[in-house]
Amino acid sequence: MSAPIEFYFDFSSPYSYLASEQIEPLGARYGRVVDYRPVLLGATFKVSGLQPLVDVPLKGEYSKRDFDRSARFAAVPFVLPQPFPIATVGAARAYLWLKDSDPQRATAFLHAAFRAYFVRGRNLSENPVLMDVLRQVGVDPEPALQAIQQPAIKEQLRAQVDAAVARGVFGAPFLFVDGEPFWGHDRLPQIERWLATGPF
């Protein structure tokens, strides 16, 4: 088994969601597992000077069309939620907290959370929604919600986001394969080539 595919994501990123629906089967075809790592786009924007896609004149309107079309192209169910984007720090902490004790359940939570927001339009920044998603993957939501209020998990997420930025992560999804950086859902074809042939 070769090194895992490192997959940086934000729960509010449509292209992260699309890629999350495709990367595991893609990796599996080449004997790779996926190591999901949360980032917060708000933090990367501070470093890059970028702003949320939908706030950019002209590009924002195009992006909404491209989210939908890219989802249809990938045959992944998608409905742009309202509100969009949302704060994802709570969901990111919950993912991280789960990952420490039960990585497989953390991955189930990741997919359930993405789908709650981008398929059913449920606002993941609200605690009741987050609790529903936790329940859905068999996690007792009360202790989970208490855990993610603790300084330790807050600091852990902050440190991981800082480490991601230090590594050059400026957006999401942002993937590393054997140390090679790939930004965007639309780089999956290049990732597949890399997995198949090695460096090209």
Next chain:
Amino acid sequence: MSAPIEFYFDFSSPYSYLASEQIEPLGARYGRVVDYRPVLLGATFKVSGLQPLVDVPLKGEYSKRDFDRSARFAAVPFVLPQPFPIATVGAARAYLWLKDSDPQRATAFLHAAFRAYFVRGRNLSENPVLMDVLRQVGVDPEPALQAIQQPAIKEQLRAQVDAAVARGVFGAPFLFVDGEPFWGHDRLPQIERWLATGPF
């Protein structure tokens, strides 16, 4: 013959160059010709608030790597030129001037100009280079250079750039197929699907 593929480009855009090497054969497979239309990214940046890719912290460094890798992925020769980016208003005017009288030669000029800059590293913003490229496609460079100093051609380019922005063009390459907007070299697979199946 269905409607042409409208292809907005800037001579200083690596992804425009990559797409320009692929779009004609792609279109031809589906009975489409390509209508190339110059824009000036400086003008679109003013509206969108965006800035040159390589100036964005983190993203700039990644982009240089991605230009090279995307070129190899597409099997298109590419060497990031120095200086980069450059002013392309002269080349854009020359393209437009040629297109009015001899569209086929204009397309030959477009490819020769892109390759001069992105394969051989020749600075297309310098008149002697522009003249070489014009000569290369059989155009007497002296009258061409005089023509592109005339107010008429300057105004024509300005009007076309304004029209592009009014249509939502915020970057390059930016393509329309049957009115559907596609931004970026990495949308060629979606364009191919559209050409093959119609709206999806």
